[in-house]
Every structure is written in structure tokens, then in C-alpha cells.
Amino acid sequence: MTNAGNMVINTRIVAFDFFDTLVHRDCHPEVVLYEWAKEVAAYMKYRVSPSQIYDCRKEVEFRFKQQSGEEMPYDSLLGDTYSRLLPNELEDIDLKNEWVDAAKSIELQAELAHLTIDSETIALVEKLYREGKVLIVISDFYADYNFLRNIMTSLDIGQYFSQIFVSSSTGCRKSTGRLYQYVCQQLELSYDELTMLGDNEQSDVKVPRNMGIKAIWRPYEDPHSMIDYSGLFKKYQQILFKNPDGEPFNGYLADILFFVSKLHCHLVAQGAKKVLFCAREGQLLKRLFDIYQASVSNELLIESVYFYVSRRSTLYPSFLSAKEESFETIFRQYQHISLNNFLLNLNFETKEIAQIFEDLHATSESIVTSDGELLSKLRQNPTFIYRYELERKQGEDFRSYIEGLVGDEESIYLVDIGWKGSIQDNIQRALPDKIIYGYYLGLMLNAYPVKNKNQKYGMLFTDYPVKSKGYSLLSRNFEFYEDIFVADHGPTLSYHRLEDDMIEPVLDMKEEHLQLYRLVLNYQEALVKGFCELVDAYQYTKWLPYELEELLLRMALKKECKFLPQLLPLREEIRNKSTENFGEIVKKPYKISIKRKIKDKRDFLWVDYAYKPFDRVKCIPKMYTSFVYGLKRLGYAIKGWK
Helix, strand or coil, X not given: CCCHHHCCCCCCEEEECCECCCEEECCCHHHHHHHHHHHHHHHCCCCCCHHHHHHHHHHHHHHHHHHHCCCCCHHHHHHHHHHHHCHHHCCCHHHHHHHHHHHHHHHHHHHHHHEEECHHHHHHHHHHHHCCCEEEEEECCCCCHHHHXXXXXXXXXXXXXXXXXXXXXXXXXXXXXXXXXXXXXXXXXXXXXXXXEECCHHHHHHHXXXXXXXXXXXXXXXXXXXXXXXXXXXXXXXXXXXXXXXXXXXXHHHHHHHHHHHHHHHHHHHCCCEEEEECCCHHHHHHHHHHHHHHHCCCCCXXXXXXXXXXXXXXXXXXXXXXXXXXXXXXXXXXXXXXXXXXXXXXCCHHHHHHHHHHHCCCCCCEECCCCHHHHHHHHCHHHHHHHHHHHHCHHHHHHHHHHHHCCCCEEEEEECCCCCHHHHXXXXXXXCCEEEEEEEEECCCCCCCCCCCCXXXXXXXCCCCCCCCHHHHCCCCCHHHHHCCCCCCCEEEEEECCCCCEEEEECCCHHHHHHHHHHHHHHHHHHHHHHHHHHHHCCCCCCHHHCHHHHHHHHHHHHHHHHHHHHHHHHHHHHHCCCCHHHCCCCCCCCCHHHHHHHHHHCCCHHHCCCCCCCCCHHHXXXXXXXXXXXXXXXXXXXXX
């Protein structure tokens, strides 16, 4: 319609279609419903998934149209959707009405966010309005009269139109011709006294013309599309695995996005208003969480806070007096620990350690046990007691620091990558009056003598109380996550009270920590870019990432079989540059039996070593790892993803 000003319409009454005529969406119409379903799911605190809400609504609508051939009343559509989603809550009419009202409001906001006015059509509207024509809207639409009126008011075009006729309010559609009959009856018009203008060649042009109504075709081809499961699968493949050399972390994007999505869902369900991301891995995790959250909900925003913390910084705040403390935090790591490592864990200086050796007639290799004589002697040693109690007094600074972050909130929500949740245990001991929830990428609690396993959730994988679906696959090579989530600072050592009583963390800023960050920075940025692309893709689907568990497992399998074997040199380089601050718990290497190592390698037919003998001939390991991938994929298809 390029010459709207020259168009001559002879009838006194002119009707306009609404969508794709008066206004256009900047996305496919179904995408608006996807967004609606996701917002409703968040409103329901994810008691029901977005795809379930969307599918339920479409089924209700389809069945009604199949039976009647007409549009279902909007209130009935939403009411029946609610009844099918929550059949056990039908008796509470007030709750149902509240849900329907909320669903309407959410849908209105979703539509408004994507609508723009067709400037050429509105130019014609303004011209006809000046000429004294009576303008109306006739629309086949699932929402009602009030819904369209609110949209038109918000877009400042409502003043041009005297009436709105919509199929869901009248119970009849343009496509059947019955809505035109209804309009003409209501306005006491003969068919030739009405002109219809719209984009749909069938319902806006052919049907009214066959009835004797004048019709003008305003063709419009929607350029927008949706993404189905197949399209999403291809998107994953493209982003995750296309560039192992330049984007080595991207192979973990399916795992990370699933974790972030499920984390957000759980936090909303818990009613969390603030969540603490534990240093150092939490720095990048917080960034990804904020990106994801901004994409899924405009209403239920959770404040994310970066929490400077470490096992070392929470160790003494969790301790009782020297005489009362059992040192469970240390002894649960290992049953036997040398006196030297025991004191290093407790941040003792070299001179102090030497003095204690002399006082107790012990050596660095003397073994300390939870019920041994050496620990009893330590509790009575003046050097030990002085240093221990001096360090323990600094625990008040930690309590002030965390209280400054969470205020008087009864519950604290922590996020970390895993694997035992020992920081959470320390904080719980330091703040016994708080309820602490820990959300982890993965948990491996049964591999360690950890007593406190309550209120810890492994979002991606967990072995407690039983192994989660795909545990063996998703927990494989879990150490690589520690290489991905490197921060731009070293470990948190302690906390310092400033003159204004504010608390600031004291960080270890040794150069080796910064070197490692610089090594992986570009890889992290590539991961963030890929994460954003995947998050954006989900805007055009009915799912949230946490709903597609099988897609996650398929990507994880390909990563383990075909992608990671290519990264062995990089993994070794990162490992060589990694430094563990001894105060964050001095560890002996975790010993895995030869039998266990062989079994782990045999399960994946030694793909980890596929590239080692073939520095120049890459096609051979690629063929081999593809063969193993196909074999494992077939096995999982038969046995299921256990």
C-alpha cells in the first residue's frame, strides 16, 4: 500500500484486520505464545514447565475448534488450560480467577513488546477518519475485545475505531463468514455497505467478496520463523563443536546452559530474592546467570551477588575453641594427615610450625588423627593455642561480611561448581541460625566421608542420595570445569574491617593466578558469545534449556567422545599453570586404583588417548572417535541414559 493517500473507498463503514494489517509483530506469532508460556511458568514458580503450558493451551484451543469450527472464548481458553494443568486445584475458584487474570496480563505485555504499527495502513486510517468514515476492527483472534482495545490504546490508535469485533468474544470467525454476518447484523448493514481490508487472501478477501462485501487485499508475508527441535539440535552442533582450537570451552555449553536454566528454575521455585555466587568459579557463572535471567523473565528478577569466599576464608569462622573443635572439616578430607600439612591448613607460619615440632618432639611426617594423642597435645600447646585463637577471632569479620550481603534474610542461597560443598558446611557452622541452600553444577558426596549432605543440590549431576540420570557421562572429566571457570583474581584469604566498619575481602593476587586467567580469557569470551547465541535461539522455541535433558545428554556424549580428545594439550597446559593455594585445603592427590582407571578408559574405548600418537595424521583419530561415539550412542539408545 504505497499510495494510501490516493485510495478511494466508497462505503461509509470500513473494517480493518488487526494483526499483519494494522500492526506487525517483530517475531513469529507463536514466539509470543512461547514467551507467554515461559512467563506464566515463572509466575507459577515452575510447578509446570513452559512447554507443558504451551502444549496444553494449544490442545484446548485445537479441540474446541475441531468440534465447533469457531474461536473459543478467551476466558474459557485460559480457564480450561488452568484446569488441565492443575486438576487438583479446581475447587479454589479464587485461585483460578487469579491465575487467569495473571495470564491475561502476561500475554498483553508479551504482545506489546513485539508490536509495531504499519505506517502505510495507519496513513489510510487517518485519511478515512478525516473524511468521516466509520472505522471498525474485525479480527480472528484467540484473545477478547478488551485485549485488543488495550493494545490499541497502548499504541495510541484506539481513537480511530468505533468498534472492535473479535472472534473469541463473538463466538464466530471471519474464515467461516459468520463473523461478517454478525457484524452486519449488529450494525444493521447490508453486505455491500461494508469494505474489508486485510492481509489474509482467504478470510479477509475471498470470503467477504463471496458474501457481497467489498474487500481490499493488503498482502503481507511474515519474514519471521520459529525453531523446532531439529533446528535447535543443529544450532547446538554448530556452536559447540565447530572450532576446538579457538573455542575449546564451547563443548561444555550444553552442560552449562542446562545447569544455569535449572538453577534459575529452582531459585524461582524457592522464592529466592538474592543468590550468592561463590568465588572464584562463580565469577563467570554469575555473568552467565545474569544473561540467562534477562532472557526468560521480566518480573521475577533474582539479585545475583559475587561472594568473595574460599575454603580457607571460611575455615576459622566455622571453628569452635581449640579445646572444643573436632577439626571435622580437615579430617573428613583424609583420615590421616601429616602434622606439617595439618598446621599449614590452619594457616600457621613456618616459624610457628618449627616451634610446635620442637615442643611436641614431633616431625613434619608425624601423623595427626581425629582421636590421636598428637591432637590432644596440640590443644594444650601455647604456640598452637595463641595462633589458633588469634585466627579464630577474625571469624567475626567474615560474619559481618556475609551479613552485609544478605542482611537479615533467614535463608542464604549459594552457587558453586561443586564437588562436596565444603564451603557451605563451613558457613553453616559459622552461621548456625541461617538456612543455607547450596546449588552446584555437580556433587560427588558418596566418594567422600562428608556428613553434612542436606540442602545441597547437584543441578547437572549428583550421586546423592542416588546417581542422577546420565551421572557417569556428565561427571566424566569434571575437573575441566575448574579450568573453564577461572577468575581474574586469586583465592580469598581473609576479611579486613575498614575504618568505616565496612568489610573487604583480602585476596591472594600472586602473578600465577593472573597468568592462568590471561591464558583462558579469550576462550571464556568465546564461551559467553556461544552462550548468548544459544539463549537467543531458545527465544524462538517453546522450551527452556532445563526441559531438554536428552538433548543435553546427546551433546555431552559427543563432547566426551569426539571433542575433548582433541583438547588434551590445552588441558595439560592449563593444569600445569594451575596453582592451589594450600590454605584452601592442602590435598594429597586423589588416588584412583589402576583397576578403576582401566575401567574408565575401557568404557569409552580409550578415546582420551586417540590423538596422542597421531600429531600429523588427524583423520585417523577423528574416524576412531566417531566410531566410538556411534557405538556409545547406540548403547544409550538401547539401555537408556543411565
